[in-house]
Amino acid sequence: MIEKHEMALKNRAEEMSIGTYEKISALMEAKVYFTGMKDGEYEFESASDKWVEIFKAAGAPENIEDLLTFEEFQELVVEWCGSKGELKPMAEQIEVNGKVYKASPLWQQGKIPYQDGKLIEKYARQNPKKYVGEMMAVIFKDEDLTKSEHEANAHIKHKANIFRKELTADYATPYLLMVGKKILQAGIKEAEETAKEVEQNEAETSN
Amino acid sequence: MKLKLPTNWDEITAGQYAELRQVDPANFSEHLDYRLERLAILADLSPEEVESTFETYNDVLKLTRQIDWTLKRPKGKFTNQIEDFTLKPFTALTLGEFIDLEYFTSDDYYQNAGKIAAILYRKSKVGEWGEKITEPYKAVDINERSEFFEDQPISVFQGVIEKYLKYRDEFLKKWSALFEDDNEDENEPEETPKTIDEHEAERKEKAVKKWSWEALIYKICQGDLTRFEAVTDLSLIFVFNMEAMKQELGVKE
Numbered sequence: 137m138i139e140k141h142e143m144a145l146k147n148r149a150e151e152m153s154i155g156t157y158e159k160i161s162a163l164m165e166a167k168v169y170f171t172g173m174k175d176g177e178y179e180f181e182s183a184s185d186k187w188v189e190i191f192k193a194a195g196a197p198e199n200i201e202d203l204l205t206f207e208e209f210q211e212l213v214v215e216w217c218g219s220k221g222e223l224k225p226m227a228e229q230i231e232v233n234g235k236v237y238k239a240s241p242l243w244q245q246g247k248i249p250y251q252d253g254k255l256i257e258k259y260a261r262q263n264p265k266k267y268v269g270e271m272m273a274v275i276f277k278d279e280d281l282t283k284s285e286h287e288a289n290a291h292i293k294h295k296a297n298i299f300r301k302e303l304t305a306d307y308a309t310p311y312l313l314m315v316g317k318k319i320l321q322a323g324i325k326e327a328e329e330t331a332k333e334v335e336q337n338e339a340e341t342s343n
Numbered sequence: 344m345k346l347k348l349p350t351n352w353d354e355i356t357a358g359q360y361a362e363l364r365q366v367d368p369a370n371f372s373e374h375l376d377y378r379l380e381r382l383a384i385l386a387d388l389s390p391e392e393v394e395s396t397f398e399t400y401n402d403v404l405k406l407t408r409q410i411d412w413t414l415k416r417p418k419g420k421f422t423n424q425i426e427d428f429t430l431k432p433f434t435a436l437t438l439g440e441f442i443d444l445e446y447f448t449s450d451d452y453y454q455n456a457g458k459i460a461a462i463l464y465r466k467s468k469v470g471e472w473g474e475k476i477t478e479p480y481k482a483v484d485i486n487e488r489s490e491f492f493e494d495q496p497i498s499v500f501q502g503v504i505e506k507y508l509k510y511r512d513e514f515l516k517k518w519s520a521l522f523e524d525d526n527e528d529e530n531e532p533e534e535t536p537k538t539i540d541e542h543e544a545e546r547k548e549k550a551v552k553k554w555s556w557e558a559l560i561y562k563i564c565q566g567d568l569t570r571f572e573a574v575t576d577l578s579l580i581f582v583f584n585m586e587a588m589k590q591e592l593g594v595k596e
Binding site for chain 1: 368373374375377394397398399400401402403404407408411414415
């Protein structure tokens with residue numbers, strides 16, 4: 137937490153909810169206008185605009201621009217980015233609103249269970265900017281439910297929204313690291329390469 | 344259960360290859376289902392049976408990488424002899440065989456690879472005088488025979504289809520004049536108001552082009568459909584030579 141200029145800015149995973157984390161992550165990836173870009177290719181006219189929105193998501197007041205000089209603003213950006221938190225070990229279970237949810241032991245072995253991976257890939261592809269809630273909902277299961285009840289889209293979405301509000305992002309970050317590498321990079325990238333290969337093959341056959 | 348997957352084209356049948364080619368990633372909402380479908384075809388199992396062998400997500404990626412090579416086309420190999428069947432020289436094709444091959448090669452020909460092979464590979468024997476006699480085309484049940492070829496490795500005859508298509512393109516290029524409209528005026532402007540008669544003539548011309556093979560046979564039969572079979576049994580080269588001669592000499596029907 138950065139407490140300065142009458143503001144308290146969350147900047148570590150353990151300080152923010154999963155919902156806030158998703159919002160900030162999406163803002164961090166948003167494109168800033170650069171010469172030559174067309175409408176629709178960027179979300180922000182300037183880097184300052186982008187960082188104002190990030191700080192608001194992190195807890196800054198609406199009138200943050202009135203509270204700081206430009207130099208103070210720049211220093212705040214550097215300080216916010218420079219903070220390093222510790223990666224929490226993967227939780228084997230979590231308790232939310234009095235209910236216990238458990239993850240498959242395969243995760244602790246560094247492996248992604250097939251059914252979990254399948255569902256996470258689906259939600260990540262559906263909404264690459266907002267899937268951490270769903271990811272956690274897939275990983276942490278209510279053991280009173282059957283497999284099909286757990287995998288039902290409505291159940292996953294409902295649980296995801298609860299986790300977004302009630303869980304801090306430090307529970308998600310160790311899982312995100314593994315998912316990012318094994319599913320997003322390996323799985324989705326492979327899907328894009330396959331699609332290109334198939335397209336090329338079709339072109340060769342029709343020639 | 345460990346999945347048994349092919350490691351080269353000799354281990355994939357023509358039928359499996361045709362199925363693989365029909366699997367389009369664009370038709371799957373989940374890429375994982377696309378991967379499952381391809382694995383299922385190659386392992387000769389249902390997607391559910393394949394899925395039941397996975398413990399981790401990485402199992403899918405590992406197996407998918409193992410079959411990545413099947414995204415490419417098989418190399419153009421073929422043999423002249425497949426069990427009792429010998430490759431018929433293209434120059435010996437009859438008109439009927441050629442017309443059927445035109446039909447089966449008109450779209451994604453791998454879907455009809457078995458039928459194409461059934462036409463090109465036939466049984467043969469040595470005649471009384473030492474001459475080679477090929478099984479008559481009308482004696483072949485194409486659907487039944489194609490099942491045999493669909494069970495053969497695609498590598499055994501895939502190359503012959505490509506070779507045939509090259510031969511076919513060169514052949515038609517050589518005889519393209521037979522399919523051109525003699526009355527076509529190249530200088531006629533494209534956009535001129537048409538009378539009802541001109542519309543009718545254009546409609547008939549399109550109909551003739553649509554039915555060009557049937558029109559050719561009808562012409563050779565001189566309208567006598569009882570001669571249809573005999574005409575389709577004629578050598579393709581002979582038929583085209585005769586038609587070209589008639590056209591050049593201005594022989595009227």
